[in-house]
Amino acid sequence: MFSNHDETPQIPPVNHNNSDEIVSRLRALVPSPSAWTSELTSLNKLGYIPEIVFIDAGLVTTLDAINRRNFLDLFRAVAEFDGYRTGQLMIERSRSPELAIDTETFALKMQHLVLSVKRKTFSLGQIKISDLLTE
Secondary structure: OOOOOOOOOOOOOOOHHHHHHHHHHHHHOOOOHHHHHHHHHHHHHOOOOOOOOOOOOOOOOOOOHHHHHHHHHHHHHHHOOOHHHHHHHHHHOOOOHHHOOOHHHHHHHHHHHHHHHHHHOOOHHHOOHHHHHHO
16 A cells, blocks of 8 residues: 655756757747646656746936046045045036035045945945945
């Protein structure tokens, strides 16, 4: 009545090198939702697990020549971990720099902020906005 036989199907190892082939097969089945669903079920049984991938394209906008120059200069200062220059640029290129109070202290605080981020992360690709906002 009881069997020691394991009835769980053996799943072959997933070969991710054939992803293009799988995508092509699925694209061909788009007009037939039931066939598409059936193919996904078969792939799942073979050990494939669907994933959703989000690609962050970053800042997408059009800048005029002045704003582009401002953005690139500020980005360069941050990328070079020059916090003092970052602070200066933020004040100089704001809409009303004459309203800034204690610009020297602001630039020094920006230097401190950028250096603390630099200590935590060693490349610009690892810097998270949350690191800057928590400082």
